[in-house]
Amino acid sequence: MGMHKFSRRRFLQISAATFGAAAAASRIPSNWAWASGTADARGVVTIPTFCEMCFWRCGGIGYVRDGKLWKFEGNPKDPLSHGRLCPRGTGAVGAHNDPDRLRAPLIRTGARGKEQWKTATYDEALSVIAAKLGDIKAQHGPESLAVFNHGYGQRFFQHVLKSWGAINFAGPSFAQCRGPRDIGFSLTYGAGVGAPEPTDIANTDCLVLIGSHLGENMHNTQVQEFAQAIERRIPIIVVDPRFSVAASKAKYWLPIKPGTDIALLLAWMNVLVTEDRYDREFVAKYGMGFDRFEAEIAQYTPEWAAKLTDIDAATIRATAREFSARRPATLIHPGRRVNWYGDDTQRSRAIALLTALLGSWGRKGGYYLSVNTRVAPYPLPAYPKRQRPLADNPDGSRYPFADEPVTTGLRDATLTGKPYPIKGWFVYSTNLLYALPNREETLKAIGTLDLLVVVDTMPSEIAGYADVVLPEAMFLERYDELLAGWGRRGWVSLRQPVVPPPHGLLPGWKIAKDLAGKLGIGECMPFDDIKDYLRHRVEKSNLSWDTLEREGVIVGEATPIVVEDGLELSFDTPSGKVEFWSKQLADHGFDPVPKFTPPAAAPDGHFRLITGRAPMHTFSRTQNNPLLHDLMKTNEVWVNADTAARLGFANGQYVKLKNQDGVVSNRVRVKATQRIRPDTVYMVYGFGHTSRKQTLAFERGADAAQLLTKYQTDPLMGGTSLHSNFVTLVKEA
Ligand code: SF4
Incomplete structure (x- = not known):
């Protein structure tokens, strides 16, 4: 059965893959701040941490052999992984070793989108950002910076930018997902x-x-x-x-x-x-x-x-x-x-x-x-008081039931200048060109900006448009904020470095701290070492730091979670x-009991395009990972076998998809199958990369996001639809 395809044996097989020439020679320096690593008789060091190959945050254990990252496996003590990672988690070794990783801060020299840069030191790059942010604040106020983020590493950047006065933060996890x-x-x-x-x-x-x-x-x-x-x-x-x-x-x-x-x-x-x-x-x-x-x-x-x-x-x-x-x-x-x-x-x-x-x-x-977990806070200065409404949904006037900020609302505000101008975007670890519908609108909005900063580990497509790119150490190379987990029990997990980052890359917390210094708000990060911050929070919560370092996770007591338990x-x-x-x-004028409204019908000869996921990839973030690329190199378009035959397309033949607005995709192979309705075609999201800097993923497969030019917005909370577009299949010339 499908589940068993990714058995433990397969997981090991993936993680044991070697890299040869591609491997970054990351020797562990003697002065590296090891957390809890202890070497066994074979000299293998194991360090627990939690995964960031997607947002699920499974506890894992990193293995270091001969000074190199050998494998990443599940932590049996962790309530999310129960000792087993998914293929993407195991493939984290590939993210560490990816030769296409960002290696140094970049400052744009060519037109936006041309991917032309000069490399810089972190100090130079942060000076450019701080100067631009200063101008934006002076001219338009700190509200004019919009921050887009995804993933766990965002925490310290959010904190620093909030301390600076930014109020507009949004992630696609709300309006484009859950x-x-x-x-x-x-x-x-x-x-x-x-x-x-x-x-x-x-x-x-x-x-x-x-x-x-x-x-x-x-x-x-x-x-x-x-x-x-x-x-x-x-x-x-x-x-x-x-x-x-x-x-x-x-x-x-x-x-x-x-x-x-x-x-x-x-x-x-x-x-x-x-x-x-x-x-x-x-x-x-x-x-x-x-x-x-x-x-x-x-x-x-x-x-x-x-x-x-x-x-x-x-x-x-x-x-x-x-x-x-x-x-x-x-x-x-x-x-x-x-x-x-x-x-x-x-x-x-x-x-x-x-x-x-x-x-x-x-x-x-x-x-x-x-059940939730509460971890004691670290004493930090309060944020400045908010002076203006949020730009995405001013005082709830656009989407009355949105309880988180709406990404496309911030994009609209950038395009219209209403309720006030948005002049800077700070983008952390989200490839907005793939995450938001209607790429043209996103690019138009970017065109109006005085500053676009992208923090990432990989040269994502949005990074190609940035004025400054800040590369970050990947999750196996850094500390992050503590995870206060919730579920059947509460728990606390620690992210700690398993190996040092290559190329002198810095962890997010350190980049954020240095940015705070440049912005003149260094007091918002009142610790020199992140370990002091983490340890303080753990010990104030009456938990053992040593246990957390050694085991990676501390699980709380059982309490009733269902009626049957009381x-x-x-x-x-x-x-x-x-x-x-x-x-x-x-x-609010909405239906008090849900009603059905039929969706728009397909134009003549068109199929509805639906999209989904594959077990070895996360959004558009992993296609260039050598290990995961090896498992799935490209997507294909599922077409009903009878439909394919009627249109004269053979299984495996290349086609392009053309949507109702005339947008044409990269070429992609037809999967002719009875496993889909005749009126619908399907693709896995996240392929068809256009960044040349992602050498494995470049132009592999078709990019579903590019075809999402039309979208409906949920009037209750601002969510944008993914399945509102129609395509025809075009023969390759
Ligand atoms: S990528 Fe897999 S192992 Fe990693 S956090 Fe997500 S679900 Fe867990």
């Missing part, structure tokens, strides 16, 4: 899902995945539990226009017409209510507005939904009966990367409501309620109840 889900659940339960998702797959008796392809989407803990669920032979129901790896493990695959998931969810709820298959006790005890919800849901019969979704009424009924028979240990998975059509918060709310009907919120086998449920909604009918939404 935002609609968290808002949909918050509107219903008063709490978002959060990450890692508190999905009790380990104990569920029935798993429903809606557009969520676990196994291709490699969030380690979930995928491990998913593999166990498959072995337990529980019924799995997969709703997806494509026969994903998850679908191949399912009892039911529902190849839904794209964009009609809300209709299916409404019909499922209709079956539960009309056939009296819902949790009456849960609804009576915790529900608000159920009568109005019930009255509204009555119209959405399976027969009504069948015409819209292409799923026949009998299957809709059968699947509803299948999962309701196992309630409350039924998990309707909330997904992640849930921005598809611009109505995504309401779809997520429908998932939250279906969960409530099943009584599986706060229940074993459904959603548990995560958890008392409470809801932070305006009514203090689970809101089946939402007055908040009604008051």
